[in-house]
Amino acid sequence: MCGYFGNLHECPAVLVLLLDLGLPIPYPGMNMQNYQKRLVKGHISGSDSGYQYSDAFWWYQMDVFDDKLIPSNLTTFNARNLSGPLYGNAIKTRRGIVIASEIGESIGSGKDKKMYLMKSQDGLLLGTVYKDWQTPNGECLRTMAIITRDPHERFKQYHDKSTPLFLPHDIGFIKEWLNPSIPTSLAIEEALAHPKLYNDLEVTQVKTFKRGEPLSAPQTLNKD
Helix, strand or coil: CCCCECCCCCCHHHHHHHHHCCCCCCCCCCCCEECCCCEEEEEEEEECCEEEEEEEECCCCEEEECCEEEECCCCCCEECCCCCCCCCCHHHHCEEEEEEEEEEEEECCHHHCEEEEEEEEEEEEEEEEEEEEECCCCCEEEEEEEEEECCCCCCCCCCCCCEECECCCCHHHHHHHHCCCCCCCHHHHHHHHCCCCCCCEEEEEECCCCCCCECCCCEEECCC
16 A cells, blocks of 8 residues: 555444444544654554554664664565565564554556545554564664555556455454464455455545545445
């Protein structure tokens, strides 16, 4: 995906999911993402003690410089190769979720580049992997990457390189996904191997993601 997702909104499907996980409901207008700092405040993870929100920096790999953590030169806001050394352990024990109301995708380059804002009325569940870091001087930071898979056949007209890993609004699956004691399962393997669209998406060509100025009438990309 192209480095943008919109804030969580208070739609019924999302509220039911959060209540089932025992998580507090975000108050109206809660800013779930600081765009300039790539800080996501609504990242969800699981542990033996339950489920929790955390702040997570949307750039998985970090380097230590002068006892400080800085983003690596390696581009890691998306996680694609889950069998490689960078994400291989995380996909087994450190899976998370970001909830969004919209995402931004693009296709083409240069003057032929087209940008699309894709909105959901039901809330999008995006699968993530995350990592906790600590510097020699004691600084702590959680980082994360949104998982992407091979292009979905109907999605690739808007982005032909990859598709974000959308997760189903199914509490049984979500609890399994967030459980660090479950390295994998048939349901998890199926979700990773055969990504699906679980939400109808309103797709609009825009000038920029953040401002959302429309350049076309919205179209509907139907769920699978």
